[in-house]
Amino acid sequence: MKHVTHWIGGKPWTGEAQRHGDIYDPATGQVSGTVDFASATEVNDVVAAAAQALPGWRRTSLAKRAQVLFAFRELVKAHAGDLAALITAEHGKVASDAAGEVARGLEVVEFACGIPHLLKGGYSENVSTGVDSYSIRQPVGVVAGITPFNFPAMVPMWMFPLAIACGNTFVLKPSEKDPSASLLLAQLWAEAGLPDGVFNVLHGDKVAVDGLLTHPGVAAVSFVGSTPIARYVYEAGTANGKRVQALGGAKNHMVVLPDADLDLAADAAVSAGFGSAGERCMAISALVVVDPVGDDLVARVKERIGVLRVGPGADERSEMGPLVTRPHRDKVASYLDSGVAQGATLAVDGRVHPVIGGASGGFWLGPSVLDHVTPAMSCYTDEIFGPVLSVLRVPTYEAAVDLVNASPYGNGVAIFTCDGGAARRFVSEAEIGMVGVNVPIPVPMAYYSFGGWKASLFGDTHVHGTEGVHFYTRGKVVTSRWLDPSHGGVNLGFPVNS
Ligand code: NAD
DSSP, rough: OOOOEEETOOOOOOOSSSSSEEEEEEETEEEEEEEOOOOOEEEEEEEHHHHHHHHHHSSOOOHHHHHHHHHHHHHHHHHHHHHHHHHHHHOOOOHHHHHHHHHHHHHHHHHHHHHHHHTTOEEEEEEEEEEEEEEEEESSEEEEEOSSOOTTTTTHHHHHHHHHHTEEEEEEOOOTTSHHHHHHHHHHHHHHOOOOOOOEOOOSSSSHHHHHOOOOOOOOOEEEEEEHHHHHHHHHHHHTTTTEEEEEEEEEEEEEEETTTTHHHHHHHHHHHHHGGGTTTTTEEEEEEEEHHHHHHHHHHHHHHTTOOBBOSTTTTOOOOOOOOOOHHHHHHHHHHHHTTTTOOOEEEEGGGTTTTTOOOOOOOOEEEESSSSTHHHHSSSOOOOOOOEEEEEHHHHHHHHHHSSEESSSSSEEEEEEEHHHHHHHHHOOSEEEEESSSOOOOOOOSSHHHHHHEEEEEEBBBBBHHHTTTTEEEEEEEEOOOOOOOOOSSSOOOOO
């Protein structure tokens, strides 16, 4: 049984926690360890450690910061397999998927290695006679990152490489369901030469989150998780005077026009619907087919699902693993019954999908398809966050766009078509933050910014890319004059340029 604890001021916490959470192996259903839950005391301690490290780190040269980031990049690359194994053991996703998550997180570290360039300001000589102006960006202070279970390495890496590169110090509050990857990342930072206290990990639940949201020493909060908690974190954080970006849940549509390559569309719907057991914020959960191709597409989807291999994430034969917890698995499965009760057709029942090499206690649910779903059904209105694909049939392109835009969520969307004009119009008309054209999971590269619209993002700044640099810094404009003997004298008028 492993025991996971906080990482404060460059070392593991040595105190005795009053509360703990269980960590499960989703493939067996067995408890594999415990994680300490922070109390208000540890919240104070971790913020104090981050605050103490702040002055030294923000004074550290850009060249030195970049060197530490390059060293961290090499170490994460060297330990990518270890990180992926920890993720699979606690989240359940298959090894290749866990490796992919580490690789996408590394891209943000690589982007952050360019911090000297990213923090370049502007300079204008002689804005007025003998006066120069320039802009700089400075760190905001102690930053907290609160992250979900579904990407225990990648989502934290959307945040802390840039926050740290910008000169801030960081407190990560990872998901209590899969906390181990964050500790390995903390060890790798230390090995890379990051000073103690610049990166810290605080484990826990609402107590830890609320402590960070109300602590006067925390300047900014990045959050990724479900919409109700994102809204709460945004409201509580901003009410406490903090800068907040809070990314929420999603219901991502994939629109298939009748002229699309239906084999490509079926491959994409199955890959994006069931990869990581549908536990991705960019998973496709609503397949919107413009008829008359609905029956044909559903038949091709069913064909592909029939041969999908579901099994333990560590078994290299597996293409899809278990769900993260028993209650989550049961909640996801309940939508199969409620969907049918509300009039949908259960085209594929994942409850009877074979599991290869899996223990009976694992949190298994195979890929499932509900067909003839309508917008009023709860399987459509709710974010299920599991391997359940809802198929909605619509008569026209316009009806498909109306359906997409009526969704309260606005994270990702995809269109499949061979018509460039239709795709171009869709890109313009979709009220969604990330759009894919014949690409089902349009996750932006690290040098662009990731984030949705509407109930998928509270706050106005997306993560990583240049928006990430802006979120973790404050702009300052300097107007400077070196006195010339000919200048001087009192002038109460508003400064105008001459
Ligand atoms: P969650 O909202 O339950 O938890 C996220 C974080 O908030 C965790 O660290 C958790 O400990 C904390 N938390 C949970 N309940 C809390 C409460 N009542 N008060 C304060 N803090 C609380 O999300 P999850 O189940 O871990 O992750 C899945 C969700 O995350 C899905 O809705 C998914 O769409 C979303 N997600 C969104 C994105 C995105 O980029 N928009 C990315 C990944 C995941």
